[in-house]
Amino acid sequence: MAGDTKEGVTLELVTGSAEIFGTDLQLNKKYTFPSGTRTAVFTYQGCTLELIGPTVHAYVSNNTPMAIFANTHAGLEDICRDTENGEASRGFVVLVVGPTDVGKSTLCRILCNYAVRKGRSPIFVDLDVGQNCLTVPGSISAAIVDQLADPVHGFQLEQQISYCFGSTTPTANMPLYELLIRKMAENTAEWMKRSRNACISGMIINTCGYITGEGYKTLLTIAESFEADLVICLEHERLYMDLNRDLPNFVKTLRFPKSSGIEDRSQNVRSYGREAMVQRYFYGTRALPLKPYRIEVPFESVEICQLGAEKLPDSCLPFGVSADDHHTKVVYMKPDMKLQHHLMAVSTAKLISPEVLNHNVFGYVVILEVDLQNHTFALLSPVNELPSKVLIYTEVVFMDDQINL
Ligand SMILES: Nc1ncnc2c1ncn2[C@@H]1O[C@H](COP(=O)(O)OP(=O)(O)OP(=O)(O)O)[C@@H](O)[C@H]1O
Ligand SMILES: [Mg+2]
Structure with missing residues (x-):
């Protein structure tokens, strides 16, 4: 099944028993799938389903692994x-x-x-x-x-x-x-x-x-x-x-074998899926909504770094440093407008050093605004206070059109 329009598709198990990827469906409960969802309902004993909304392909198949x-x-x-x-x-x-x-x-x-x-x-x-x-x-x-x-x-x-x-x-x-x-x-x-x-x-x-x-x-x-x-x-x-x-x-x-129902996803569908995951990280789901915070932090209260540096020509490298080292360099980044809308990880490291590589992260924030005049960042964050000052840059961009905090 795949709904490709703006409206979602509602699915209801009317009789029998069925599951979606290992989770049992409750009888007579309405499950609303966002548009673009591809999924499969599986039944061992047989069932009746009701689908309401614009499906693109909805079919019954016995061909399943x-x-x-x-x-x-x-x-x-x-x-x-x-x-x-x-x-x-x-x-x-x-x-x-x-x-x-x-x-x-x-x-x-x-x-x-x-x-x-x-x-x-x-x-x-x-x-x-x-x-x-x-x-x-x-x-x-x-x-x-x-x-x-x-x-x-x-x-x-x-x-x-x-x-x-x-x-x-x-x-x-x-x-x-x-x-x-x-x-x-x-x-x-x-x-x-x-x-x-x-x-x-x-x-x-x-x-x-x-x-x-x-x-x-x-x-x-x-x-x-x-x-x-x-x-x-x-x-x-x-x-x-x-x-x-x-x-x-x-x-x-x-x-x-792969399930016959799985279709190749275009780059667009993949990038939409990525955006949806960031959205879900901050705002949760209909079943479990989350309320993120917009927090303002002065430039000096955070340190931003990138993992991996540009490769330097061998002639520029100090003696004894191999050319591969640039991959795992922790590089300091200055506050810059280019950081706006980027997803950042909040490292468990206390300060920027090569040690950042050995640290996992508390979670993720998005830089909503970079205010160069007032020297502040506005962040979208799952918590109202940053647990650490070290942020790790990611190339992932998230345009938050839902923010109303
Ligand atoms: N039997 C099925 N019928 C229809 N759709 C399915 C079925 N099984 C999985 N899907 C859907 O197909 C899509 C691709 O499946 P999945 O994400 O598991 O593939 P993958 O190999 O992990 O892909 P990727 O390479 O992007 O990681 C998902 O949207 C999934 O919900
Ligand atoms: Mg996958």
Whole structure:
């Protein structure tokens, strides 16, 4: 189903039972999907649905890999039980890979939801800096999934950890991307050690669709850093073969077909999706609305930096400094009109130093206005006081047309 006009589409389960990506639908409850949504309702036993509004494609299909996904969940649940009984050391770490638009994020959501339905709380790690489903674009994030995803809006999870990458494509700075991946892997391993529940429930890791060249090598780095037990490859046969060749023997691999309902998304649709995620980060959803603050801060009360610098010619480099170092440089940025409308991460670091790279972030703000005369920034922020003075620049731009604070 896809509504492509301004109006949304309302869906109601009238009889039977059905779910959306692992979350059961309530009988006779009206779910309103914003225009442009692509989704699928799945039923094991049969159901009647009512759709009200302008759908673009609404059809019934028997061609679905849901049974394969459910079997995979059953296998993972067996490992959870073995861990509970002391027969395994931890729940499985599952890595989901594949090209763009094959249903990677959806499969992660289904596996997390099915686990929650069994009383588990897996760690969900989203390493996709383009379409991150936990926080905002330009970041990598992880959360403990202790509640089902909303059928319309997906996960809205409290216990999170996030690192700012700053760009929506890993190719913008591969060394930085890999460094942050390793940081995230250290953190989530710590979560597994500290929380018995997370240890039993395991981890589901989502990746972005960059699977060739450097992107492929990064997938191997991810598998190694997170100590993946199982890699699920969606659709792409050659990727699956390559992974079988290059991953250690103890890593299991599976290849699943993509759902026939998934269509390729245009760049426009992707960028609209990114905007929607930033909107959701600050304003929440219809089910769980949030009220962000507009806060004014003097220039001197914040420090802004960028992760990664322009590459200098080798002749300009000091002796002993390698040309690659520029990727992971923390560069101070002056207040400037160019920062207006940019999303910024609020670092847990106390001041700007190379240490910023080792720090995760409290959250994100948007620079609404740069007032060069009064030396102040106006920020859109989820909290009314900045928890730290260090802001990390991202290339993500958000034009806030809803602000009325
Ligand atoms: N069975 C299905 N029928 C129709 N739409 C679906 C189905 N499964 C997933 N979708 C929708 O297809 C779109 C793409 O799915 P998804 O985001 O999971 O793919 P992806 O591989 O993660 O894409 P990306 O490469 O952008 O990360 C989403 O909007 C999702 O809601
Ligand atoms: Mg995805």
